[in-house]
Amino acid sequence: MTPMVEVENLRKRYGDGFEALKGTSLTIEEGEILALLGPNGAGKTTLISALCGITTPTGGQARVGGHDVVTAYRAARSMVGLVPQEIALEPFEKVINTVRFSRGLFGKAPDAALTESILRQLSLWDKRNARTRELSGGMKRRVLIAKALIHEPRVLFLDEPTAGVDVELRRDMWEVVRGLKAQGVTIILTTHYIEEAEAIADRVAVINKGEILLVEDKASLMRRMGRKTLRIDLAEPISAVPAALSGYNLELAADGDALSYHYDTRGQDGTGITRLLQALANAGLTLSDLHTTQSSLEEIFVGLVKDQEEETA
Secondary structure (H helix, E strand, C coil), X not given: CCEEEEEXXXXXXXXXXXXXXXXXXXXXECCCEEEEECCCCCCXXXXXXXXXXXXXXXXXXXXXXXXXXXXXXXXXXXCEEEECCCCCCCCCCEHHHHHXXXXXXCXXXXXXXXXXXXXXXXXXXXXXXXXXXXXXXXXXXXXXXXHHHCCCCXXXXXXXXXXXXXXXXXXXXXXXXXXXXXXXXXXXXXXXXHHHHHHHCCEEEEEECCEEEEEEXXXXXXXXXXXXXXXXXXXXXXCCCCHHHHXXXXXXXXXXXXXXXXXXXXXXXXXXXXXXXXXXXXXXXXXXEEEEEECCHHHHHHHHHHHHHHHHX
């Protein structure tokens, strides 16, 4: 695949000495969806702002479509669409005029067919003559996406695009993102909703304190770092874990009818499940069922950030 976004040792230091980006490096392939995860103040928005030409880096390099974001900023900016966190729209302007104006800002001739296509794709066509002040918060976010897409960018930055949007509308927007990917658009998504990353991202990058902690294929990351949990349903509830099983660090359900056992599939001594099942039988416990679940991306993300916090403490 061809790199669409290339970031090399990018830094951003403000006048008061605060360093929002500390030598960040990242490569994003053409046509992929990258989820950029990090707590508040991690540097997500600063990185996006630098790539979109909103803020000027103080060190390192960044290119979009091969164009340097500083020395060739016009060419780089023309390839980028940005959906910001904040909703900033002219309240008394019609939706369709708002979108047309954004296309004109990039020096592109009017395109009625494209405008209609994008508005229909975002379920905004019926609202095209409505004033933006009349729209719900979710619909306003859709207008922001339409504005970002109307000049036909090859890279789309979505900075918390579904904040404050209800679950149904959020999932509709995920389908829009998948459709853009199918058209070859490269998408960088920042989000606090970990399920968004799990649902639509190809790769995950975790950033904290201005540093990239990890960039990895989502599936392989969850295989490599995710724990598994074996839930053991008991035929008869118990009031406490038998002392003979204390070495397995089992968790007893509140109603006493199930035990949870956490294990790592990469462990040198195996999962320990066979030994555990034998120990359960020896302890006189009868099983009714077994279930295995994989730890979520959220748990992995929290663990990575916590590890960095402890290392720098």
